[in-house]
Amino acid sequence: ETGVTQSPTHLIKTRGQQVTLRCSSQSGHNTVSWYQQALGQGPQFIFQYYREEENGRGNFPPRFSGLQFPNYSSELNVNALELDDSALYLCASSTRSGTDTQYFGPGTRLTVL
């Protein structure tokens, strides 16, 4: 298992609500990326945080936002939830060292009713 942890494991929300997902990166990793994985599909890149700033974003609307903290942990916030936001949300951490790649956490399964 990797050292990347995510909370909560599962979450059920209703349409229009807001949600916050949390990620603790692997020890020594300073970069965190968030992905959305719909059922039967590969993960899709949402955004990446490096040194507490957003450093790259995929094709997701502004209601998807995030934070990175000085200890490199991160949050993903989603406002105005829609039914299509139901998915597995994955966090991955890396070092940007050039000799290693990113490692994923177990994910948070979000269901929007």
Next chain:
Amino acid sequence: QKEVEQDPGPLSVPEGAIVSLNCTYSNSAFQYFMWYRQYSRKGPELLMYTYSSGNKEDGRFTAQVDKSSKYISLFIRDSQPSDSATYLCAMSLDNYGQNFVFGPGTRLSVLP
């Protein structure tokens, strides 16, 4: 044309078989190529990581990258029922997460 294409399967093989999983891609700028294994309702687990073209072997797993053909492969020797999972290929311009593009995954079942 999708940026990364992968046969979704499902692929069923008997225990002990050699499994071949493949992905094709369209962006010739990709430099890093990864294979992840994902068990049901779990996060992806890194299996193989390759920079540029060539082969890489790790135990029962061999990854091949052919950049001239824009084609990557993962071979699993002596497949086991515990190998039953979805296998995701991923590729990127960098190795630290930005611009990672994943295939949809191939679902593999290894039958005892």
